[in-house]
Amino acid sequence: MTAGNRLAPALLIVAAGMFLAAPFVIDTAPYESTMGLVQRIFYFHVPNAVLMILTSTLCGVASAIYIVGRRPVADYVALSAAELTVVLGVIVLLTGPLWARKSWGVWWAWEPRLTSTLIMWLVFSSYLLLRRFGGAGSELLAAAVGIFGAVLSPFVYWSVNMWRTLHPTTSVLPTLPGPMAGPVIWCSVAFVLLYVAVILLRVRLESARTTLERAWLLLEED
Amino acid sequence: MRKLTSAMRGVAGIVLTTMMSVALAAQTAPPGQDGFKAATAEDLAAGQEHLPATPFVFWAYGIVWLVLAIYVLSLWRRIAKTEREVAALRAKLEVRP
Numbered sequence: 001m002t003a004g005n006r007l008a009p010a011l012l013i014v015a016a017g018m019f020l021a022a023p024f025v026i027d028t029a030p031y032e033s034t035m036g037l038v039q040r041i042f043y044f045h046v047p048n049a050v051l052m053i054l055t056s057t058l059c060g061v062a063s064a065i066y067i068v069g070r071r072p073v074a075d076y077v078a079l080s081a082a083e084l085t086v087v088l089g090v091i092v093l094l095t096g097p098l099w100a101r102k103s104w105g106v107w108w109a110w111e112p113r114l115t116s117t118l119i120m121w122l123v124f125s126s127y128l129l130l131r132r133f134g135g136a137g138s139e140l141l142a143a144a145v146g147i148f149g150a151v152l153s154p155f156v157y158w159s160v161n162m163w164r165t166l167h168p169t170t171s172v173l174p175t176l177p178g179p180m181a182g183p184v185i186w187c188s189v190a191f192v193l194l195y196v197a198v199i200l201l202r203v204r205l206e207s208a209r210t211t212l213e214r215a216w217l218l219l220e221e222d
Numbered sequence: 223m224r225k226l227t228s229a230m231r232g233v234a235g236i237v238l239t240t241m242m243s244v245a246l247a248a249q250t251a252p253p254g255q256d257g258f259k260a261a262t263a264e265d266l267a268a269g270q271e272h273l274p275a276t277p278f279v280f281w282a283y284g285i286v287w288l289v290l291a292i293y294v295l296s297l298w299r300r301i302a303k304t305e306r307e308v309a310a311l312r313a314k315l316e317v318r319p
Contacts, residue, residue, distance in 0.1 A: 012294065019287065019290075023283065036275055037275035037276065037279060038275035038278050038279060040279050041278065041279055041282040041283075044282060044283060044286045045282070048286065087289065087290075087293050090289055091285060091286055091289050091290075094282075094285045094289075095282040095285060095286065098278045098281055098282045098285075099278065099282065101273075101278065102273055102275055102278045194290065194294075198293070198294065198297065201294075201297050201298070201301060202297060204301060205297065205300055205301045205304060208301065208304040208305050208308055209304055211308050212304055212307055212308050212311065215308060215311040215312065215315065216311065218315060219311065219314065219315060
């Protein structure tokens with residue numbers, strides 16, 4: 001068992017503990033003045049959304065490296081990041097409407113942040129479909145899709161500042177009052193630990209799959 | 223052929239989900255800013271105070287935990303299965319003369 005293989009379960013255990021303790025940590029934060037209790041979705045929704053945007057960027061960078069250098073590790077990282085973007089996107093696109101229904105009175109609004117997030121999620125879902133069903137050589141085409149998806153991430157992030165939207169702007173996080181900052185930091189650390197563990201595990205899976213394919217080829221050649 | 227059918231099913235699922243969300247959003251989208259209307263006593267009575275926040279927070283936290291748990295477990299199972307197959311194949315290759 002390599003150090004990387006030992007690190008992932010350890011990170012997962014710490015992250016799981018932090019997630020279980022999170023509601024108690026969040027409970028120490030005061031209620032937000034206009035939204036009240038429902039604003040507590042923020043403590044899970046925002047770190048998750050930030051990681052989704054960062055993961056999509058990681059996929060784009062790894063895809064570019066793969067296109068230029070054809071390094072298999074870059075392809076493994078790109079695929080892992082794309083899968084994680086879709087998973088985190090599911091959470092963002094489900095927790096967001098729950099918050100919106102109470103705060104805005106609607107489940108969904110076609111405003112820039114929500115729409116661009118949905119489009120980005122669809123692009124990365126296309127990446128995964130392409131990898132799953134595209135056949136031989138699809139990794140190059142998927143890498144191009146990964147770059148397109150990553151190009152969307154700055155638009156998703158700054159959409160709330162560029163256009164007038166219902167969604168809170170990016171200034172919310174840096175100007176957060178002290179008692180609310182602690183729980184956000186707690187949840188962010190939990191998400192980052194989980195994120196690192198999952199990326200390590202996903203890369204390990206892809207590496208094992210490649211070994212398996214090579215072993216089959218060796219067996220057929222003999 | 224089987225792979226193609228699965229792919230078509232996947233694409234159809236995504237298209238259907240997107241169409242359903244468009245239809246849902248069309249039903250629930252806020253009215254455009256064409257004009258203002260004074261709130262009546264009934265409007266105020268039917269305000270958001272009647273919508274308790276607890277279920278929304280409960281569902282949001284539940285979704286986060288559930289999605290992450292399902293994903294990590296599925297990842298773990300996929301790794302275990304692939305590594306078992308690799309080990310079996312390696313053993314087969316070593317046994318061959």
